[in-house]
Amino acid sequence: MRLNVNVVVNGRSHALEVGAHETLSDVLRERLGLTGCKVACDQSVCGACTILVDGDPVSACSTFMFKVDDSKITTVEGLAAGGVLTRVQEAFLQDGAFQCGFCTSGMILLVTALLARDPNPDDATVQQWLSSNICRCTGYNSILAAVRRASAGLRTEAAA
Amino acid sequence: MTHSHTQESDTYFRAFRKKATGQSVYTFDVVLPFMLHGKLLRSPHAHARIKSIDASKALAMDGVSCVVTGADLAELADPYYGVGLRDQPVIAIDRVRYVGDVVAAVCAVDENTAYRALQQIVVDYEPLLSVMTPSAALMDDAPVLFDTPTRGVSPVIGAGSAYKIDPAPNVLYEYTFGYGDVDRALDSAHALFTDTFEIGRINHFHLEPYVNVARWTGSQVEFWSCNQDPFVLRADVARIFGLPVTDVRIRTPLIGGGFGGKSYCKMEPLVALMSRKAGAPVRLALSMDESMLTLVKHPASLTLTTGVDKQGLLLGRRADITLDGGAYSDASTLVAIKTGFRIGGPYRWQAIDSRARIVRTNTIPSGSFRGFGGTQASWASERQIDMIARRLGHDPVAFRKRNLLKAGEPFAPNDRGIDLDLAAGFDRLIASMPARTKGRGQGVAIGIKDAGGTGNHGQALVRVNQSGQVCVSTATVDIGQGAPSAMCRIATEVLGLPRNTAVYASVDTEHNPPDNGTHVSCATMITGLAVEAAARDALQQVLAFAASQLGCTADDITLEGWLVRHGGALHPLEPMIRKYFGGIGWEFIGRGAFKEPYAPATPMGAENVSWMPCWSGAEVEVDEETGQVRVLSLVVGSDAGRALDMGTCIGQVEGAAAQAFAQAMFEEMRYRGDQPDNATPLAYRVPRVADMPQDFRAFVMESRLGVGPGGLKGIGEAGMLGIAAAIANAIEDATGASLTKTPFTPERVLAALDARQAPDIAASK
Numbered sequence: 001m002r003l004n005v006n007v008v009v010n011g012r013s014h015a016l017e018v019g020a021h022e023t024l025s026d027v028l029r030e031r032l033g034l035t036g037c038k039v040a041c042d043q044s045v046c047g048a049c050t051i052l053v054d055g056d057p058v059s060a061c062s063t064f065m066f067k068v069d070d071s072k073i074t075t076v077e078g079l080a081a082g083g084v085l086t087r088v089q090e091a092f093l094q095d096g097a098f099q100c101g102f103c104t105s106g107m108i109l110l111v112t113a114l115l116a117r118d119p120n121p122d123d124a125t126v127q128q129w130l131s132s133n134i135c136r137c138t139g140y141n142s143i144l145a146a147v148r149r150a151s152a153g154l155r156t157e158a159a160a
Numbered sequence: 161m162t163h164s165h166t167q168e169s170d171t172y173f174r175a176f177r178k179k180a181t182g183q184s185v186y187t188f189d190v191v192l193p194f195m196l197h198g199k200l201l202r203s204p205h206a207h208a209r210i211k212s213i214d215a216s217k218a219l220a221m222d223g224v225s226c227v228v229t230g231a232d233l234a235e236l237a238d239p240y241y242g243v244g245l246r247d248q249p250v251i252a253i254d255r256v257r258y259v260g261d262v263v264a265a266v267c268a269v270d271e272n273t274a275y276r277a278l279q280q281i282v283v284d285y286e287p288l289l290s291v292m293t294p295s296a297a298l299m300d301d302a303p304v305l306f307d308t309p310t311r312g313v314s315p316v317i318g319a320g321s322a323y324k325i326d327p328a329p330n331v332l333y334e335y336t337f338g339y340g341d342v343d344r345a346l347d348s349a350h351a352l353f354t355d356t357f358e359i360g361r362i363n364h365f366h367l368e369p370y371v372n373v374a375r376w377t378g379s380q381v382e383f384w385s386c387n388q389d390p391f392v393l394r395a396d397v398a399r400i401f402g403l404p405v406t407d408v409r410i411r412t413p414l415i416g417g418g419f420g421g422k423s424y425c426k427m428e429p430l431v432a433l434m435s436r437k438a439g440a441p442v443r444l445a446l447s448m449d450e451s452m453l454t455l456v457k458h459p460a461s462l463t464l465t466t467g468v469d470k471q472g473l474l475l476g477r478r479a480d481i482t483l484d485g486g487a488y489s490d491a492s493t494l495v496a497i498k499t500g501f502r503i504g505g506p507y508r509w510q511a512i513d514s515r516a517r518i519v520r521t522n523t524i525p526s527g528s529f530r531g532f533g534g535t536q537a538s539w540a541s542e543r544q545i546d547m548i549a550r551r552l553g554h555d556p557v558a559f560r561k562r563n564l565l566k567a568g569e570p571f572a573p574n575d576r577g578i579d580l581d582l583a584a585g586f587d588r589l590i591a592s593m594p595a596r597t598k599g600r601g602q603g604v605a606i607g608i609k610d611a612g613g614t615g616n617h618g619q620a621l622v623r624v625n626q627s628g629q630v631c632v633s634t635a636t637v638d639i640g641q642g643a644p645s646a647m648c649r650i651a652t653e654v655l656g657l658p659r660n661t662a663v664y665a666s667v668d669t670e671h672n673p674p675d676n677g678t679h680v681s682c683a684t685m686i687t688g689l690a691v692e693a694a695a696r697d698a699l700q701q702v703l704a705f706a707a708s709q710l711g712c713t714a715d716d717i718t719l720e721g722w723l724v725r726h727g728g729a730l731h732p733l734e735p736m737i738r739k740y741f742g743g744i745g746w747e748f749i750g751r752g753a754f755k756e757p758y759a760p761a762t763p764m765g766a767e768n769v770s771w772m773p774c775w776s777g778a779e780v781e782v783d784e785e786t787g788q789v790r791v792l793s794l795v796v797g798s799d800a801g802r803a804l805d806m807g808t809c810i811g812q813v814e815g816a817a818a819q820a821f822a823q824a825m826f827e828e829m830r831y832r833g834d835q836p837d838n839a840t841p842l843a844y845r846v847p848r849v850a851d852m853p854q855d856f857r858a859f860v861m862e863s864r865l866g867v868g869p870g871g872l873k874g875i876g877e878a879g880m881l882g883i884a885a886a887i888a889n890a891i892e893d894a895t896g897a898s899l900t901k902t903p904f905t906p907e908r909v910l911a912a913l914d915a916r917q918a919p920d921i922a923a924s925k
Contacts, residue, residue: 021272035189036182038416040367041448041841048367076182089180093173096807099815100640101179102188102367102416108180131848136365136417137640138811139818140849141856 005069009034010078018065025049025060028075036076036105040134047133050106051075057113057132076105079112087157088112091150092143099137106133111147119154121147175644186414187371188445190384195373196225198434198444199274200427201264201281202453203256206290206522206834207303210254210283213264217280223269224277225438230254230263232433237402241425245312245325245332248488248525250400250429256285257305257487258522259835260453265430267438271445290834294461294482294519297330304329305487305520315493316614316758318765320573321501323493332485332518335496337763339573340511345476349467353548357540358901359884360828361459361484362819363452363839364529365846368416370451374431375441381432382409386416388423389677391635394669396425397432412667415639419819420528421455422639423679424491452839456829457529458483458495458518462540464503472554474563479503479514483526483536490527492518498609499533501572501763505541506582506608506773507563512572522834528679530816531609531880535823538607538774539902542885546603547898556889557590560606567865571610574759576767579865579873580799582606588859589775592795597779600792601894605776607881611874612769613680617755618687619673621665622651622694624702626737626745628722630657632691633665635675636683641876642808646684647691649804650869654695656719673751681874684804685769685866689754692869698750702733705748709736770866770873773799776817776882779855780890782897784913787906789891793855794821798878801866809875813858816879822847824884826903 001020006013009032018027028034028051037060040048044062051060052074079086085093088111098104107130114121114129121129126147135143178184215227230253233239239253240246252263264281268274291297291305310332314323320339327334346352373384381401387393390410398405415422427444435442446454461482467475481499485492500516516533529535549559561583568577586606593602621633632651636643644664652662665672675687703714706724710717716726723730737746758766779793796817803809826845830837838844858879866873888899897912 029189034182035185038186038188038367040369040416043448043841045841046367046448076180080181085177085180092180093176096176096811098176098179098640099642099811100366100368100415100417101176101184102186104179105182127850131850134365134367134846134848136367136419136819136846137815139814139847139856140852141814141858142807142811144849 003066005065007068007071007073009073010075020066022065023061024063024065024068027065028060034075034077038102038105040102047110048103048106050109050133052109052113055113055116057110074109076108079108086112087153088115088150091146091153095142095146095149097138097142097146103133103135107135107143111150115151115154120151184414186368186416187373187384187386188368188416190373190413192373192375192441195441195443196267196269196438197271197274198431198442199266199271199278200262200450201278203252203259203261203263205256205285205287206259206292207288208256208285209288210252210256210263211286212284214282215264218266218277221273221277221280223273225267225440227281228265228430228434228437232437236400238400240311241396241400241429242312242489243424243491244315244493245310245489247306247310248490250433258524260524261487262430265434267434267442290522291330292521292523292831292834294484294521297519297521302330305522310489315497316765317497318760318762320763330520332489332520333493333496334515334517335500336515337500338513340476340509342476342478342511342513345511346465346467346478349475350470351468351552352465353544353551354463354465355544355547355900356461356463357543358461359459359536359539360823360902361456362823362827363456363829363844364419364421366417366419366421369446369448370422370427370454371445372428372431373441373443374435376436379403380407380409382411383428384411384413385428386422387412387428388415388418388637388639388679390637390667390669391674392677393425393428397429400429401432410669412637415637418639419530420679423528423677426454448841449839452844453524453836455490455527456486456524458485458526458536460484460499460536462536464540464544466544466548468548468552472552472559472562474507474509476509476511477504481514481516483516483518484521484523485518486521486523486525488525490525492526495528495533499537502534502537502609503541505538505545506565506606508565508569523831530819531877532680534607534609534877535820535880538605538881539884542605542607542882543888543900546885546889546892550892557604561586571771572763574761575763578771580771580773580861580863582773585773585775585797585799585861588861589777589795589797592857592859593777594779594793594855600779600781601890602777602779603886603889603893605882605885605889607774607776609772609877609881610768611681611772611877612685613676613682614764615756615758615766616676616682616686616769617753618675618690619753620687620690620694621673622691622698622750622752624655624698624748626734628657628661628733630655630662631665632662633672634687634691635667635672636687637667637678639678641812642805643678643683646688646804650688650691651695654692655699657721681772681876682769684872685868685874686754688868688872690752693752693754694750696750697752698748701748701750706733706736709740770801772874772878774878774881776886778886778890780887780894782891782895782909784895787910787913789825789904789909791821791825791853791887794853795857796879796883797859797861798875799861799863800875801868801873802862802864802870803860804872806860809860810858812876813860813879816877817858817883818847818852820880820883824887824902824904826905828903
């Protein structure tokens with residue numbers, strides 16, 4: 001069965017005909033060339049494929065494409081508009097919150113969604129949110145530092 | 161603890177900028193025109209004979225290109241792989257030996273079609289009795305996994321070491337190591353202790369799955385591969401297909417995590433076979449479930465008998481180590497060697513006598529995992545050292561200090577001396593521990609392993625163009641450890657050029673000079689030395705050229721950035737080069753190499769390149785009602801010799817420690833009967849951020865005593881080594897409960913709490 005799906009991905013409109021079985025991650029990666037969306041567990045367990053659907057973090061590997069009809073999707077490629085990194089991306093760089101980088105786009109989008117909701121999350125909130133995504137490399141300290149840096153930056157910005 | 165990076169820090173920053181913006185290319189992202197997709201049918205039986213395979217229905221499906229089975233191996237020059245000992249067929253031939261063994265491979269237009277085709281393949285199995293544990297495999301009447309002697313040879317070893325291949329049914333390999341008269345040392349002991357320790361099976365759980373794309377053009381095959389060891393893989397594929405190595409080309413894009421899981425040959429020859437049969441490029445990306453069925457870390461049982469004198473000095477240790485190798489060899493020989501060799505820990509002994517055996521079972525093959533037996537050895541050794549100190553009424557810290565090796569002292573006869581101050585790091589660890597709190601326990605451990613491999617070598621090219629821009633080319637792959645940044649830094653330091661002038665060439669066996677693979681924490685040290693030499697070579701060429709242009713000798717001039725100082729004058733190099741060479745300019749191509757020579761008088765057959773400590777400390781709180789252990793503090797330190805980038809080194813140590821922490825506390829791949837019980841991402845638990853101790857810190861010392869550039873050495877595996885022992889030692893400190901088996905589940909903790917009342921099992925004289 002073919003279905004018509006209209007989505008705005010990183011600000012650009014797409015009218016797509018998709019199969020009922022097609023996942024959001026497959027469409028992003030294979031039809032739109034947005035390979036920053038990484039598929040690791042393919043079971044909605046690890047969060048590597050996290051992208052934003054209308055601002056909400058979603059596991060793209062386990063979301064059917066037809067379910068996101070009429071929504072706005074943001075992938076990691078859509079964050080640094082005009083080549084200027086977002087505060088979260090910048091913080092990840094400054095704190096070296098990467099090793100292999102396979103979890104990174106999902107982590108950055110997750111943190112972006114968190115800070116959009118709560119620019120100043122307490123530690124418990126950060127722990128709760130970040131526990132949806134797995135990083136097998138870092139042990140998380142550097143990622144937590146990046147979240148603190150990004151939220152501190154947002155606070156400074158708000159105060160200015 | 162983190163470390164800030166500035167834009168100035170160059171290659172590192174650029175690589176990470178790509179990761180932060182989704183522009184990094186992993187093998188997972190590689191797509192070729194007309195590429196087919198592979199999927200694998202795996203055995204549901206732990207042990208069975210394959211009577212027949214009927215793939216006709218699958219082949220009749222639209223979109224299915226071909227099915228590869230064991231029958232296709234007849235065309236291969238050598239259908240087996242493994243490290244040293246080769247017993248794993250490219251695909252099952254007539255028998256399956258574990259749940260997950262690959263029986264058939266489908267190539268189809270897309271993964272969905274390939275998956276559906278797998279369901280249509282009918283395999284007729286004759287189930288055989290299975291052996292799921294080493295103890296079952298060692299029984300007299302146990303079913304035997306292999307009927308023929310194992311092919312291949314043992315890795316190199318030296319004086320004091322010995323090995324046997326196939327010493328007994330279901331025993332793949334036996335390694336023995338020793339020095340001194342252990343009987344005499346134990347007989348003369350004031351106190352003797354015999355304890356047995358066990359460590360569970362874990363999976364690497366690298367987020368990027370195993371993924372390979374293979375394409376044939378004529379008789380040549382090229383790969384885009386996530387394999388950590390491109391030149392090792394090239395040699396294996398060439399041998400298996402009977403090709404000259406120059407007909408095999410391996411490209412290694414960025415690797416999404418490996419931790420040892422992606423080292424050495426695995427399913428790559430199968431992908432090549434699938435591609436050849438299909439007559440098209442084939443991509444095989446395993447699912448994570450399949451990755452979990454591909455390789456695990458060796459579960460082990462280690463029995464240590466240790467003798468101590470009246471003053472609390474260690475005298476001798478006898479070790480009997482059984483490693484569960486699973487169904488096939490993979491890197492088991494190396495793990496046996498390293499576990500047996502490292503069992504003494506960082507202490508001075510009169511005598512050591514150890515035996516490490518690899519026992520075959522009908523379980524997932526065991527292979528290399530960050531530390532290569534070092535974690536198993538350090539766990540048992542450091543747990544027993546602590547237990548001994550406590551039984552003798554000694555302070556575990558003072559007990560260790562009394563016996564610690566000093567800088568320069570050999571770990572074993574004829575080996576390279578310890579290249580760091582073990583006591584200084586231990587002092588720093590102790591000083592880093594939180595103040596004592598009532599109701600909490602603290603434990604420490606000092607893991608140690610040799611690092612850098614045995615007799616390893618690396619080669620490098622450093623190309624400097626007319627503008628003073630540098631391209632560093634080696635076979636070291638970027639697996640998240642930041643190797644490209646390190647190599648560029650080493651080269652630019654020699655050349656005196658800014659760090660941001662260097663780029664790191666992509667890894668491709670057709671272009672880069674070879675090395676032994678990116679593992680055993682050797683790259684920055686071994687290949688780093690080659691890069692340093694290559695940069696010196698390039699520098700000499702630049703100076704010789706400039707001298708010839710200036711009519712002087714190279715001794716008369718120096719390089720200042722991309723200017724030549726001759727007396728009081730500074731001459732820009734670029735115009736000088738362009739004037740002479742014209743055209744597009746020129747490259748000064750420096751060549752460098754490093755080889756650690758073989759040395760038969762040393763136990764490993766070559767001096768160990770460096771020593772890698774893991775000072776570990778834990779503070780715990782134990783709920784004696786439920787057996788729940790909370791690790792409140794975890795402090796871990798190592799020695800980088802010299803940290804090229806402190807943040808990167810800290811990240812390596814913390815990342816390894818997180819893996820070791822999980823293995824200690826909860827992570828384990830379990831079997832129920834002959835079936836894997838939790839080999840899926842949903843059921844297999846790795847640490848998430850909320851699992852980590854609130855207070856989790858790493859420190860990195862800089863002894864400057866390493867053999868690498870500026871005294872550096874590898875650090876990638878360090879953080880694994882001492883963690884489990886430190887936590888168990890802390891649990892004993894808090895409660896008196898003695899844990900001897902990982903993970904420390906509430907059930908095991910409760911059992912250990914109950915066992916406190918039992919009489920002391922120590923055989924004290």
